[in-house]
Amino acid sequence: MIPFFSRKQYPKFWKDHLEKVNGNKKYGNYENIRFVVIDTETTGFDFYKDRILCIGGVAIKNNKILISDSFEIYIKQDVFNKETVKIHGIRRNGDEIKVTEEEALIQFINYLDDAVIVAHHTSFDIGMINQALKRLNVGPIKSRLLDTNYLHKKLSGTNPYKKLYSLDDLCEIYNVKMHDRHTALGDALLTAYIFLKITSKFKKNKAVNLNDLLATNYQLNR
Amino acid sequence: MKNTIAERILDFLKDFPPFDVLEKEQLFKIAENVKVIHLEKDNFIFKQNEKPHLNFYVVKEGAIGLYRTMDNDQILVDICDEGDLFGLRPLIQNDQYLMSAKANEESLLYAISVEILKEIIKTNDKINKFLIASFATNIKTPYANKDRQLFDYEEISDSNLSDIQTADYSKNPITCTKNTSIKEAAQIMSTKRVGSILIVENKNPIGIITDKDLRLKIATGLISIEAKVTEIMSSPVITFPINITTAEAQIAMLKHKVTHLCITKNGTPNSKLIGVLSEHDIVVLHGNNPSVLVKELKRSKNINTLKYIRNKTSNLLKSYIEQHIPITFISKIISEINDVITSKAIEFSIEEMKSEPPVKFSWLALGSQGRKEQLLITDQDNAIVFEDVPEENYKTTKDYFIKLAKKITEKLNFVGYEYCPAEMMASNPKWCLSLNEWKNQFNTWITKPTEDAVMLCTIFFDYSVIYGDKNLVHKMSESIFKSIESYEIFLNFLGRNALRNPPPLGFFRQFLVENNGEHKDQFDIKSRALMPLVDAARLIALSHNLKDNNNTITRFEEIANAEPQNKDLYLNCADSFKILLHFRTKQGIENNSSGRYVNLNKLSKSEKLKLKGCFKPIKDIQDLLNIRYNLAQMM
Numbered sequence: 001m002i003p004f005f006s007r008k009q010y011p012k013f014w015k016d017h018l019e020k021v022n023g024n025k026k027y028g029n030y031e032n033i034r035f036v037v038i039d040t041e042t043t044g045f046d047f048y049k050d051r052i053l054c055i056g057g058v059a060i061k062n063n064k065i066l067i068s069d070s071f072e073i074y075i076k077q078d079v080f081n082k083e084t085v086k087i088h089g090i091r092r093n094g095d096e097i098k099v100t101e102e103e104a105l106i107q108f109i110n111y112l113d114d115a116v117i118v119a120h121h122t123s124f125d126i127g128m129i130n131q132a133l134k135r136l137n138v139g140p141i142k143s144r145l146l147d148t149n150y151l152h153k154k155l156s157g158t159n160p161y162k163k164l165y166s167l168d169d170l171c172e173i174y175n176v177k178m179h180d181r182h183t184a185l186g187d188a189l190l191t192a193y194i195f196l197k198i199t200s201k202f203k204k205n206k207a208v209n210l211n212d213l214l215a216t217n218y219q220l221n222r
Numbered sequence: 223m224k225n226t227i228a229e230r231i232l233d234f235l236k237d238f239p240p241f242d243v244l245e246k247e248q249l250f251k252i253a254e255n256v257k258v259i260h261l262e263k264d265n266f267i268f269k270q271n272e273k274p275h276l277n278f279y280v281v282k283e284g285a286i287g288l289y290r291t292m293d294n295d296q297i298l299v300d301i302c303d304e305g306d307l308f309g310l311r312p313l314i315q316n317d318q319y320l321m322s323a324k325a326n327e328e329s330l331l332y333a334i335s336v337e338i339l340k341e342i343i344k345t346n347d348k349i350n351k352f353l354i355a356s357f358a359t360n361i362k363t364p365y366a367n368k369d370r371q372l373f374d375y376e377e378i379s380d381s382n383l384s385d386i387q388t389a390d391y392s393k394n395p396i397t398c399t400k401n402t403s404i405k406e407a408a409q410i411m412s413t414k415r416v417g418s419i420l421i422v423e424n425k426n427p428i429g430i431i432t433d434k435d436l437r438l439k440i441a442t443g444l445i446s447i448e449a450k451v452t453e454i455m456s457s458p459v460i461t462f463p464i465n466i467t468t469a470e471a472q473i474a475m476l477k478h479k480v481t482h483l484c485i486t487k488n489g490t491p492n493s494k495l496i497g498v499l500s501e502h503d504i505v506v507l508h509g510n511n512p513s514v515l516v517k518e519l520k521r522s523k524n525i526n527t528l529k530y531i532r533n534k535t536s537n538l539l540k541s542y543i544e545q546h547i548p549i550t551f552i553s554k555i556i557s558e559i560n561d562v563i564t565s566k567a568i569e570f571s572i573e574e575m576k577s578e579p580p581v582k583f584s585w586l587a588l589g590s591q592g593r594k595e596q597l598l599i600t601d602q603d604n605a606i607v608f609e610d611v612p613e614e615n616y617k618t619t620k621d622y623f624i625k626l627a628k629k630i631t632e633k634l635n636f637v638g639y640e641y642c643p644a645e646m647m648a649s650n651p652k653w654c655l656s657l658n659e660w661k662n663q664f665n666t667w668i669t670k671p672t673e674d675a676v677m678l679c680t681i682f683f684d685y686s687v688i689y690g691d692k693n694l695v696h697k698m699s700e701s702i703f704k705s706i707e708s709y710e711i712f713l714n715f716l717g718r719n720a721l722r723n724p725p726p727l728g729f730f731r732q733f734l735v736e737n738n739g740e741h742k743d744q745f746d747i748k749s750r751a752l753m754p755l756v757d758a759a760r761l762i763a764l765s766h767n768l769k770d771n772n773n774t775i776t777r778f779e780e781i782a783n784a785e786p787q788n789k790d791l792y793l794n795c796a797d798s799f800k801i802l803l804h805f806r807t808k809q810g811i812e813n814n815s816s817g818r819y820v821n822l823n824k825l826s827k828s829e830k831l832k833l834k835g836c837f838k839p840i841k842d843i844q845d846l847l848n849i850r851y852n853l854a855q856m857m
Contacts, residue, residue: 058227063260064259065258065259067227067258068256175328177283183226185225185226185227186230189227193258193330196260197260
């Protein structure tokens with residue numbers, strides 16, 4: 001019924017996404033790169049059954065976290081999992097203003113713009129988002145991806161296959177005070193702090209560039 | 223849109239000045255637009271002489287050192303820790319950074335857009351005041367900024383106090399003329415049911431008769447009731463203009479030992495009588511009344527009453543401090559009470575002696591009591607000067623006064639004024655001397671200004687007569703000034719002594735940098751902040767031959783008149799002194815101590831800021847002394 005749902009014709013937001021990410025020339029200059037640190041809260045860990053409840057994101061540019069450039073959206077639910085309510089505190093009919101999954105994704109992709117995505121255990125968040133995009137017949141997301149877990153492992157020299165660091169672990173290692181744990185935007189901010197701290201440690205050795213960072217998690221950007 | 227982070231930033235900022243005075247929406251707007259910056263240790267945020275950024279900074283975590291580069295040296299000027307704001311002044315004044323800011327440890331900063339703040343300043347007056355105060359503290363001398371209000375905006379914030387309200391006097395006072403007979407006057411008083419009647423001539427008040435006069439002079443049969451009122455009236459009357467405050471009225475009553483004041487058109491006895499203000503009017507206004515305390519004291523028959531009233535005075539002091547009553551008023555009241563207690567202790571002691579004093583003598587209060595700045599109970603510092611006697615009588619005379627002094631100091635100790643550990647008391651034979659001995663003593667101090675001599679001078683110069691013969695003391699003062707005149711270099715020594723205390727500005731930086739040390743958490747407000755001002759005021763007052771006042775605030779006011787070119791500086795010193803004295807007294811009351819050592823960790827940001835503001839004039843007046851008395855050459 002809606003024309004952009006037909007097979008070859010992508011909806012506008014997705015066409016924009018592909019264009020921005022592919023044609024970006026700003027990546028060469030580190031100071032100009034816009035990083036968006038994201039986190040999602042979901043009803044569970046099953047890519048197929050579970051759904052995204054909330055997406056939070058905050059931008060970093062030139063080593064500054066821009067609070068004014070942040071994103072927080074709550075999604076109306078069909079699927080509901082009582083168990084995870086305990087973790088994220090988002091009830092089915094909570095007070096937050098909620099939008100449909102489609103609306104949320106459109107807003108999110110628009111918000112992303114040409115940014116490089118940073119997350120903690122990025123493959124999970126992106127996996128959930130890609131599944132949701134699939135339901136809109138688009139995806140997967142084309143943005144370049146970074147993962148603070150891999151960044152840390154590279155920096156600390158631990159074997160990439162050996163250990164998985166949780167966000168709590170990293171907060172402890174990098175001395176980040178934990179606030180608003182298990183809200184999407186709160187976790188995104190914690191991840192942003194960790195990202196800033198890690199990149200400044202990288203900088204100590206030499207100038208950072210995006211490729212060095214991307215090289216820490218080639219698995220994600222294949 | 224919901225914004226969890228902005229709310230969290232708002233939560234953090236709202237506890238720190240100036241953000242604590244912002245409206246919630248204003249603060250949210252700021253929080254929403256914050257940029258968070260992470261700095262590794264030793265990284266710079268900005269450097270001296272750099273053009274201003276678009277943002278100023280608030281420390282979220284960590285510590286930022288502000289440095290000034292001078293001749294290749296980096297001098298640490300201040301350290302900003304959690305909640306501190308920096309780098310704002312250059313943005314508002316469109317000036318380059320005067321200092322460099324460097325992370326002393328790993329830090330997180332909130333960068334806040336100055337444009338948003340500028341918008342808010344337009345509508346929020348409180349933040350404006352904060353900014354003026356903080357600029358003055360960090361960069362500029364407060365008096366370069368004409369806003370002298372800066373210092374006392376908190377002090378006068380609560381004006382619900384009656385003392386600085388205009389006193390409510392009785393209008394339409396009952397009067398009679400000087401030809402009225404005493405009997406007629408008494409009849410008028412009883413029909414009108416008043417306790418006093420004014421005698422007027424051409425509408426100007428020339429005298430007053432109160433119930434007490436009738437009781438003492440008429441009922442005793444001393445004077446006939448047919449005599450004219452002029453026979454028994456008290457004259458002249460004490461007059462004030464209509465805008466007299468309760469505080470002024472109380473002080474005037476204490477000073478002149480009267481219970482009624484006349485309100486006249488221009489405040490002098492030579493203008494139309496408008497009303498009468500009686501002590502009763504004030505008692506009605508005040509529950510806890512100092513003149514009532516003084517009256518009770520004067521009636522007291524034993525030292526237990528003195529002790530009781532001194533305790534009551536502490537409560538009075540507490541309520542005054544809580545109500546932010548001007549410190550000059552508080553100190554006048556409390557010193558008056560201290561003086562009366564001392565006088566009473568002396569009277570009782572003389573009664574206990576087997577005989578009257580053999581010659582005239584004076585009891586001197588020294589140091590802070592002598593300056594009328596003793597608010598909390600501290601040690602006694604006192605001395606006796608007695609009339610010169612023939613040599614053969616000297617020993618018995620001196621023995622008498624030492625014995626008397628012992629009794630007095632014992633009583634004062636009982637009341638609560640502890641013995642002076644350095645024995646600077648009249649009971650010490652060294653400080654119970656005849657007039658000639660004192661003259662010689664001061665002359666020796668002045669002409670041979672050893673370090674000890676100068677130190678003693680600073681204590682003994684601030685004397686005031688509490689009891690006894692004022693003339694003796696007057697002669698002593700004259701001799702002192704003569705000695706100083708003929709040996710002017712003494713003032714240089716006094717100047718050196720005045721600079722002996724380390725300048726307080728920068729104490730906080732020291733405090734923050736020092737990670738250990740004995741007084742890590744404490745600030746000695748007496749020797750670092752109050753004494754430098756006391757010493758400076760004394761020195762400059764002496765150099766101008768101003769000898770009538772020992773009070774530091776009054777001294778500053780007097781020297782401000784004597785040296786108009788430095789008026790702003792001196793008045794700012796007076797203001798600083800008021801705030802510091804208030805502060806010390808408050809500390810003392812809260813901690814039940816002398817208030818001398820301040821725990822900086824317990825101070826709020828704005829209290830620290832206020833203290834820092836007080837230190838600026840101290841540094842400046844010390845610079846002035848340094849130049850004026852060529853101190854650099856002497857040291």
